[in-house]
Amino acid sequence: MSDNDLRDKRKWAEYSTVGLMFPISIAVGLAIGYFLDKLLNTSPYLLIAFTIYGVVAGFVNLIKVTKQNGKRKKSRHH
Numbered sequence: 001m002s003d004n005d006l007r008d009k010r011k012w013a014e015y016s017t018v019g020l021m022f023p024i025s026i027a028v029g030l031a032i033g034y035f036l037d038k039l040l041n042t043s044p045y046l047l048i049a050f051t052i053y054g055v056v057a058g059f060v061n062l063i064k065v066t067k068q069n070g071k072r073k074k075s076r077h078h
Helices: 003-040 045-077
Strands: none
Touching: 003 045
């Protein structure tokens, strides 16, 4: 297997991880908000807040991976 094949597979693995982490972060935020709302009887405020937090965490993760891949791509060209 060539170095380019390994790099391509690593890149696809990182992007597929983001594809999984995005819905997982939303689901975790939603679950935490749901259970805290039930526990504290504050429905639906914590559900909404933690779901939004999960969405933001998913976007932050997406931006981090995209920046890391951009830096790697630039370092290979120089």
